[in-house]
Amino acid sequence: MKSISRRFFAAGIAVVFCLGSGLALADSKKKEQSEEDMGFRKQSLYSEEKEKPDHGEYSKTEPGKSKRIERAFENSPPLIPHDLTGMLPVSETNNACLNCHMPEHAKALGATALPKSHFFDMETGKDLKGQLDNKRYPCMQCHVPQVNIPEPIKNTFKADFRSKKSKTSSGLLDTLNEGVK
Numbered sequence: 001m002k003s004i005s006r007r008f009f010a011a012g013i014a015v016v017f018c019l020g021s022g023l024a025l026a027d028s029k030k031k032e033q034s035e036e037d038m039g040f041r042k043q044s045l046y047s048e049e050k051e052k053p054d055h056g057e058y059s060k061t062e063p064g065k066s067k068r069i070e071r072a073f074e075n076s077p078p079l080i081p082h083d084l085t086g087m088l089p090v091s092e093t094n095n096a097c098l099n100c101h102m103p104e105h106a107k108a109l110g111a112t113a114l115p116k117s118h119f120f121d122m123e124t125g126k127d128l129k130g131q132l133d134n135k136r137y138p139c140m141q142c143h144v145p146q147v148n149i150p151e152p153i154k155n156t157f158k159a160d161f162r163s164k165k166s167k168t169s170s171g172l173l174d175t176l177n178e179g180v181k
């Protein structure tokens, strides 16, 4: 019994070996893939010199006149639709975003108010009672402006929104524990 299984094992190794070398032969006949053919940039992978990424133009429409962009998926950080000239970088002593997006200013200016989640410490579960959580201070870490340029690969992602409202507004703090309690 033992010697039979050993023989099968040896035969198995031989078959794998033959298959392997056959594949290697077939491979060597194929044209080698050049580095320039890899990826979308059609350039050597070792040089950035000739590569000029197309960043497009960010919106030049001033806040108050731009059009909000539909959320990418439910409770995703909304994209910035307006011009940011003069507002960046957000620094330790200056955050222009807050001038318009703090709830007490937002309504009068037609801006979207910061949501409840930004006044809440997600780590400790503590309600900060209207004080901005420090981790939310660098807005650009999560919110980004958009440009209208053709995408190199078509994005086929389709978000499922559970309500019409969630396409245009956030409510993470209200839904975070759904199904948990």
Ligand code: HEC
Binding pocket: 062, 063, 064, 065, 066, 067, 068, 069, 077, 078, 079, 080, 081, 082, 084, 087, 088, 096, 097, 098, 099, 100, 101, 109, 110, 111, 112, 139, 140, 143, 168, 169
């Ligand atoms: C002068 C006021 C003002 C300033 C400063 C400002 N915003 Fe806005 N923001 C608005 C208004 C008003 C809108 C609504 C769209 C519009 O009317 O242009 C808006 C829209 C947005 C939206 C989209 C909200 C949604 O519901 O889709 C985001 C995200 C945003 N701003 C982020 C920022 C960030 C980040 C900064 C700082 C770098 C900033 N804003 C600075 C007024 C402002």
Ligand code: HEC
Binding pocket: 075, 076, 077, 078, 097, 098, 101, 112, 113, 114, 115, 116, 117, 118, 135, 136, 137, 138, 139, 140, 141, 142, 143, 168, 169, 170, 171, 172, 173
């Ligand atoms: C750590 C990531 C993060 C940071 C930093 C952050 N946000 Fe958000 N923001 C989000 C996410 C995620 C949402 C949507 C889910 C939610 O929290 O309700 C959101 C939602 C929003 C909304 C939409 C509110 C609504 O009712 O629809 C506004 C406006 C906004 N943020 C502005 C800002 C501004 C201005 C700053 C900087 C002061 C900032 N955010 C910092 C992640 C972030």
